[in-house]
Amino acid sequence: MSGLLPGPGSSPDAMSADRAADRIRGLVEADPIVMIEIATAIGTEEGRWPPDKITDVIREHAPRLADADKPRLRLAVEQMLMSRDVDTALEWLHATGIVRLLFPELEATVDLVQETGRQHKDVWAHTKQVVRQTVRRPLVRWAALLHDIGKVPTRTFTPDGVHFHGHAEVGARMFDKVHQRFAFARDERQTIRFLVKHHLRTNQYSEQWTDSAVRRFHREMGPHMIDLLDLSRADITSKRPGRRKQLLEQISALAERVDQIAEADAKLPPLSGGVGNAIMDAFEIAPSRLIGELKRALEGAIERGELAPRREDAYYVAYIARQDLVPNIAPEKRAELSVAGGLHGDDAIAADEREQAGDLEGPHRGADPDDPSPGVLACGHDPDNDPCVHRDADPDDPDVRR
DSSP: OTTSSOOTTSOOSHHHHHHHHHHHHHHHHHOTTHHHHHHHHHHHTTTOOOOHHHHHHHHHHGGGGGGSOHHHHHHHHHHHHTSTTHHHHHHHHHHTTHHHHHOHHHHTTTTOOSBSSSOOOOHHHHHHHHHHHSOSOHHHHHHHHHTTTTHHHHOEEETTEEEOTTHHHHHHHHHHHHGGGSOOOHHHHHHHHHHHHTTTGGGGOOTTOOHHHHHHHHHHHGGGHHHHHHHHHHTOOOSOHHHHHHHHHHHHHHHHHHHHHHHHHTTSOSSOTTHHHHHHHHHTOOSSHHHHHHHHHHHHHHHTTSSOTTOOHHHHHHHHHHTTOSTTOOHHHHHHHHHTTTOOHHHHHHHHHHHHTTOOSTTOSSSOTTOSOOSOOOTTSOTTSOTTBOTTSOTTOTTBBO
């Protein structure tokens, strides 16, 4: 790639520009991937665009990329995304029509305003900056490139301003079409989709979150948490140092609490001390070696991630019933415990009564009753905890929506 563009000291005369353009034309006609490699050269050589005649050649030949080998195309785009001046490289790809060809979802974000009544970067400009600010891990940079494509179909105008409710979820579904143009392994495309879908989650964090809400966030983000936190940091493009500092500190505070709680939880046993008695009561069995075996089976399931640790006893009783881990138990008894979620006797009767009275969610609503900010709400569902609020905006500004 280093020889694709004329050097900074090259002669600017028309003859040399024509020769360079003819050379690039021959390379592109032999291998259209060269067009993406030129963008990578731009990103690695201080953002220096090639002469206009070379750009014109690329604009003319851009449609040839439609037939490019998908694995090679994906690798070439990824190398460009990893370049230092990737924002300049992306703008050149837009100018040549390559963005329109490979990423029509991104092309639609050009000049898509995010705010009303004030000067502000459009979604395309914001996206380029986010990609540049993102850590140099390929899948995170892919997610940064595509994280806001859902804003195009979700943008609405109301007297309160511009809104993009649900854009993260919509963007994740749009990625299902994007990845078909490239060659991603299943786990790679699942990671990118997850990051696009959940890139707003850290917006919801506040010091009011209970420990259980932080645990839930950690559990739901799973192996993607570090990537998500890094993407969230990059998604802050405010020019106001105070606002930027505030948002970065919010993300750091969440990461610190996750680490602290995880460290404390690691010292706790995965099961409560009363789970053995609960198993004996539910299945009507006497103390025996079987109880220890069942507890070890539960601990193994927790270790594998099949069960959550330190839940209520009925949760584990239901698992044992559904997995048929207790021998010589009547099928009717096993079915009864399975359907009742592990509850039995008076507890099962009380739960039925609550459900008949309209409590359809039971004890697990995804949040503690006293937790005003559980961090699992969908965009726009809670006016007092709206993850659609533009993270660069003043928190008291109702006109600025993400």
